[in-house]
Structure formats: structure tokens, C-alpha cells
Amino acid sequence: MAEKRPEPIVAVGTIALDTVITPWGKAENVLGGSGMYFAVAASILAPVNLVGVVGGDFDHWEELNRPNLDLEGVATLPGKTFRWGGKYRENVNLRETLYTELGVTENYDLQVPESYRGCGMVCLANIDPPTQLKLLDSMRNPKFVVADTMNLWIKSDRENLLEVAGRCDVLILNDEEARQLTGKLNLVEALEEIQGLGSRTVVVKKGDHGAIAALGSELFAIPAYPLKKVVDPTGAGDSFVGGFAGYIQRAGSRSHAAMRTAVVYGSAMASFCCEDFSIRRIKDLSLAELEARVEFFRKLVHFD
Numbered sequence: 001m002a003e004k005r006p007e008p009i010v011a012v013g014t015i016a017l018d019t020v021i022t023p024w025g026k027a028e029n030v031l032g033g034s035g036m037y038f039a040v041a042a043s044i045l046a047p048v049n050l051v052g053v054v055g056g057d058f059d060h061w062e063e064l065n066r067p068n069l070d071l072e073g074v075a076t077l078p079g080k081t082f083r084w085g086g087k088y089r090e091n092v093n094l095r096e097t098l099y100t101e102l103g104v105t106e107n108y109d110l111q112v113p114e115s116y117r118g119c120g121m122v123c124l125a126n127i128d129p130p131t132q133l134k135l136l137d138s139m140r141n142p143k144f145v146v147a148d149t150m151n152l153w154i155k156s157d158r159e160n161l162l163e164v165a166g167r168c169d170v171l172i173l174n175d176e177e178a179r180q181l182t183g184k185l186n187l188v189e190a191l192e193e194i195q196g197l198g199s200r201t202v203v204v205k206k207g208d209h210g211a212i213a214a215l216g217s218e219l220f221a222i223p224a225y226p227l228k229k230v231v232d233p234t235g236a237g238d239s240f241v242g243g244f245a246g247y248i249q250r251a252g253s254r255s256h257a258a259m260r261t262a263v264v265y266g267s268a269m270a271s272f273c274c275e276d277f278s279i280r281r282i283k284d285l286s287l288a289e290l291e292a293r294v295e296f297f298r299k300l301v302h303f304d
């Protein structure tokens with residue numbers, strides 16, 4: 001990996017106060033949001049300039065005071081922070097959304113600080129596609145764009161989502177979303193069809209079944225890290241994107257080989273995220289711990 005400090009990644013996504021119930025317990029009004037999980041995860045590998053919005057009730061600034069995370073792009077508006085509640089049962093792949101309160105995100109008119117506009121690496125964590133497009137339009141010369149999405153936008157704003165897909169280099173989504181977007185049950189067919197939308201690289205996250213990526217005409221797949229106990233899977237997808245993009249930026253390469261390794265970093269990061277509620281496990285995660293888990297993956301899938 002390159003030794004010099006990587007260039008910052010500019011990212012947008014939600015910054016939320018989550019209440020999560022799992023078979024292992026409950027966490028109330030804890031830090032969450034796609035942008036937040038992304039930023040904390042990616043900042044272990046590369047500097048992150050985060051764009052987003054919180055309400056006057058947001059009181060987690062202390063937790064966010066960390067190296068590699070710039071919050072100049074986070075606006076504070078009068079009103080309530082985005083809030084989301086979710087509940088998991090024994091099968092943590094099945095999630096029930098208890099509520100989504102848009103709060104200040106409803107009328108958020110995204111503003112990108114001038115100092116961010118020249119960055120080449122842009123990550124669109126899961127947020128409404130018009131906001132993702134607005135970030136892209138605000139950048140002077142985006143050279144590499146990674147985007148994530150969710151089922152809600154596939155259903156409610158397909159048109160803008162397709163524009164995002166057409167303008168990004170890497171689209172990351174989960175298996176259900178890939179099927180929903182394409183109408184194809186077979187994931188290999190779905191991957192091919194999504195590549196046809198514009199992004200040359202498509203990564204499909206499959207929860208505890210791992211991940212599969214289409215890189216040009218190549219396929220790459222790995223299992224999930226064999227975790228004994230999933231305490232809270234919230235944010236695993238966003239942390240995956242953070243690990244993926246953070247690695248790409250740190251490695252300074254967009255080759256297929258780098259992208260394969262990035263999928264492993266994403267998977268390793270997601271597995272750490274599941275070990276505790278909110279960002280608790282990833283916020284103090286060291287690069288050495290992350291790299292050790294990547295090495296575990298190397299041994300896990302090695303054969304002669």
C-alpha cells in the first residue's frame with residue numbers, strides 16, 4: 001500500500017439517530033446513518049470530507065472528533081435530526097423498519113464547501129438520488145465515483161437512481177436490491193444487466209453469504225467473515241462501502257486487482273460493524289486489526 005497520506009474522499013449520506021432492537025439488546029438514539037457509518041469506516045483508511053445535515057438536537061459531536069474526518073460539510077439546521085428505528089429477530093437478515101423520520105433531511109439543500117470541490121474521489125452513500133446527484137454536480141472533476149442505494153429509491157425514484165448508476169464507476173447494492181432493480185432472480189444475470197446501466201464495476205452484498213463483484217468481464221466472490229455472534233447488523237452495508245472505498249483511495253489504484261482486495265476490506269469492515277451496536281466497534285478499530293482480518297480472509301479462501 002502507498003505510504004503517503006491519501007487524498008480525501010468526499011462523501012454524502014444520512015447522519016442519523018438510530019434506535020435498534022436485536023436479540024442481544026437495545027440501543028436508543030445512537031449514532032447511525034449511511035453517511036456516518038461510511039465516514040467512520042472509510043476514515044480508518046483515508047481522510048473523509050463528509051457532507052450531510054443534522055438538526056439542533058444532534059449531540060454526538062464528541063464521538064465524531066477523530067483524525068481523518070472533516071465535518072465542515074455537515075450543516076446544522078433548526079429541527080430534528082434524521083431518525084430511524086429498526087428491529088431484528090433471531091434471523092438477523094430479516095429487518096423490520098419501525099419508523100423513519102426525515103426531520104431536517106426533508107428540506108435539505110445540499111451545500112458542498114469550496115475546499116471539497118476539487119477532490120477526485122466521490123462516494124454517494126445511501127441517501128435520496130437527487131441529493132446524490134447534487135453532490136456529483138457540485139464537484140469540479142469527479143474522477144472516481146462509488147455509489148450505494150436502497151430498495152426505497154429503486155421503487156420510488158427509479159429515474160434518478162438510473163442516472164446515478166449511469167454516472168458512477170462502482171455501484172454497490174445488496175442482492176435483493178439487485179433483483180428488484182433488474183427483475184432478474186439470477187444474480188449473475190442481474191450483475192450483467194446492472195453493468196449495462198453504466199457502472200463498469202458492480203458489487204453485490206449478500207449479508208452473511210458474502211459478496212460477489214462483476215469487474216468488467218471478470219467475476220470475484222468471497223464468503224462473509226464467519227462471525228459467531230451478530231450483535232447488530234445495522235450499518236454493515238454502509239461500512240462495507242466505507243472499507244471498499246477507503247481501501248481504493250489508500251491503495252491509489254483502480255485496477256481490478258485493487259478492486260478485488262477492496263471487496264475483502266469492505267467485507268472485513270462490515271463484519272466488525274456487526275460485532276456491536278451503532279459505530280461502537282468500528283470507531284476505535286485500528287488499521288492493524290482490519291488488516292489482520294483481511295489476512296484471515298486470504299487464508300479462508302486459499303486453496304491449491
Ligand code: AMP
Nearest residue numbers: 014016032033034084234235236237238
Ligand atoms: P444498512 O444497515 O447498511 O442498510 O444501513 C442502516 C443505516 O441507514 C441506519 O443507520 C439508518 O439510519 C440509515 N437509513 C435508514 N433508512 C434510510 C433512508 N431512507 N435513507 C438513508 N439512510 C437510511
